Amino acid sequence: MTLEIIGFPRSNFVRTVRMAAREKGIAYDYIEALPHSDEVKAIHPLGQIPVMRHDGLELAESQAIARYLDTAFDGPKLFPEDPKKGAIINQWVSMTATSIDQLLIRKYTVQYLFNKDPDGNVIRDEIDRSVKRFPKIFGLLNSAVEDGFFGSNSFSMADCFLMPMIASARNFPEAKDYLEENKVLASYFDRLSERPCFAETAS
Ligand SMILES: N[C@@H](CCC(=O)N[C@@H](CS)C(=O)NCC(=O)O)C(=O)O
Secondary structure, rough: OOOOEEEOOOHHHHHHHHHHHHHHOOOOEEEEEOOOHHHHOOOOOOOOOOOEEEEEEEEEEEHHHHHHHHOOOOOOOOOOHHHHHHHHHHHHHHHHHHHHHHHHHHHHHHHHHOOOOOOOOOHHHHHHHHOOOOOHHHHHHHHHHOOOOOEEEOOHHHHHHHHHHHHHHHHOHHHHHHHHOOOHHHHHHHHHOOOOHHHOOOO
């Protein structure tokens, strides 16, 4: 059975697993569905995206899906098999999927998009709190991509998690400014933006 990836294109985590599938050369059917839709709730008990189906397996959670794609299919290994290299990529994937997602997406991007007063003005409390943490987070990301990729000198699953988050956050002014100031990160983002896995999963 063909792999099915289910979710909404604007979701950073959906883009992550689509990028991973593209990098590995896995053909898949993409089924557009919103969080909390019946299709998604049938697989993820909390209604979150992405979810997937393959060969009798139904699976939720981006990290679980990422690992399944990497182990069940041929193609380049996105979690390196060398234990130490693999551990470093796991470290960055975990930090990105938790702390960095919270800061750049949930407490920043999502606030700009959806947290508005009745007149349609953005409510800035959470955004302003997040921006105070930007120097530290952008600084650490700037250092982490010094070898050309995220925590590595070759493309890995950590890049699949980070790139969609930067892409979403940079649509808003403070993240755009911090990205421009952190020149190693900015050039990493520009270079990886050209990669087919990223360019082809924008929508
Ligand atoms: N831990 C989940 C988080 C996924 C997640 O937050 N997805 C967002 C879209 S990017 C979502 O479904 N949001 C709706 C919700 O949390 O209710 C994963 O890694 O897959």
